[in-house]
Amino acid sequence: MKKHNFYAGPSILSDYAIDNTIDAIRDFAGTGISLLSISHRSKQFQAVIDEAGELVKELLGVPEGYSVLWLGGGASMQFAMIPMNLLRNRAGYLDTGTWAHNAIKEARLFGEVDVLASSEADGYTYYPHDYEIPEGLDYLHVTTNNTIYGTELHADIDAPCPLVADMSSDIFSRPVDVARYDAIYAGAQKNLAPAGVTLVIVKDEALGRVDRAIPTMLDYRTHVKKGSMFNTPPVLPIFTALQTLRHYKELGGVTALYERASLKAGKLYEAIDNSTIFRGTSRIEDRSLMNVTFVMTPGYEQLEKDFIDFCTERDIVGIKGHRSVGGFRASLYNALPLESVEALIAAMKDFEKQKA
Numbered sequence: 001m002k003k004h005n006f007y008a009g010p011s012i013l014s015d016y017a018i019d020n021t022i023d024a025i026r027d028f029a030g031t032g033i034s035l036l037s038i039s040h041r042s043k044q045f046q047a048v049i050d051e052a053g054e055l056v057k058e059l060l061g062v063p064e065g066y067s068v069l070w071l072g073g074g075a076s077m078q079f080a081m082i083p084m085n086l087l088r089n090r091a092g093y094l095d096t097g098t099w100a101h102n103a104i105k106e107a108r109l110f111g112e113v114d115v116l117a118s119s120e121a122d123g124y125t126y127y128p129h130d131y132e133i134p135e136g137l138d139y140l141h142v143t144t145n146n147t148i149y150g151t152e153l154h155a156d157i158d159a160p161c162p163l164v165a166d167m168s169s170d171i172f173s174r175p176v177d178v179a180r181y182d183a184i185y186a187g188a189q190k191n192l193a194p195a196g197v198t199l200v201i202v203k204d205e206a207l208g209r210v211d212r213a214i215p216t217m218l219d220y221r222t223h224v225k226k227g228s229m230f231n232t233p234p235v236l237p238i239f240t241a242l243q244t245l246r247h248y249k250e251l252g253g254v255t256a257l258y259e260r261a262s263l264k265a266g267k268l269y270e271a272i273d274n275s276t277i278f279r280g281t282s283r284i285e286d287r288s289l290m291n292v293t294f295v296m297t298p299g300y301e302q303l304e305k306d307f308i309d310f311c312t313e314r315d316i317v318g319i320k321g322h323r324s325v326g327g328f329r330a331s332l333y334n335a336l337p338l339e340s341v342e343a344l345i346a347a348m349k350d351f352e353k354q355k356a
């Protein structure tokens, strides 16, 4: 029996992506050689990375003048690469969670950082919307989905400067107006592929404007020029990413994925709001469609572990909240089927019947 996989990352991938990856590990594109053992410079792998880049552009409607890159180092490396490549004098950041906080820390190594708003004092339970954006920022950095806290920015910000976004946990879950961004990055292990590759979409024009020396591997221009093949790219996760992107296209693209995400999250939040023993933790208008965070209501806190065990018995896994916040977190990434959400809701209702 398959598990209902609510892990936050690495997380569920579609059977389509996993099955095709297994096949390619045995025999890649009819070459008689494993995907794991063939040159990244083979024409078969070149076709993979080319198609993956094209599909990213097609699915997100990336305008002319942007490059799609496949880099190692995780989203966390982008926390440094972004300011290294784009921060001349001053950048604005929104402090909306642990990942945003880490991005701010790295940016401070390279220039002046204005934290325009922070929800830290309230345990990052909401997404700040009320703040001034000063003139003259090189960029405004946002973390569109706060994976740990379950808050999300539901629309692209209208800013007088370019945006830069960490979309690690909600990329391909909604339409994005890419033209507003100088850079978008996403670690693959939430909505795209196994860990090991980071997708970066960067505006070519935004590069080459800083004075500092940038190490070759950390300079986006290196990877733009070489089509992410300056050195050996993470071949396996790029292959899986391509399968996921093909699957997304088949499902109807990001508009359809957004509808599915809204439906799944809507059902789960409704169940939480109608429960007497569970309650949501983030401000309603900022609730994430990807990571649903909730806790036991006062008086029932001691049942937290019982509920996790109750779920495990029903093949529902991965709902324990992040170690820094506790409670529960159900991650509803694109590959998670509606039936898994329904299984979790049924478990919540049955548990409540027993305990309340």
Ligand SMILES: *Cc1c(COP(=O)(O)O)cnc(C)c1O
Binding pocket: 009, 073, 074, 075, 076, 077, 099, 143, 145, 146, 147, 166, 167, 168, 169, 187, 188, 190
């Ligand atoms: C998971 C995550 C990260 C960290 O990604 P790594 O690839 O592990 O560095 C950064 N930002 C967000 C929003 C995430 O969800």
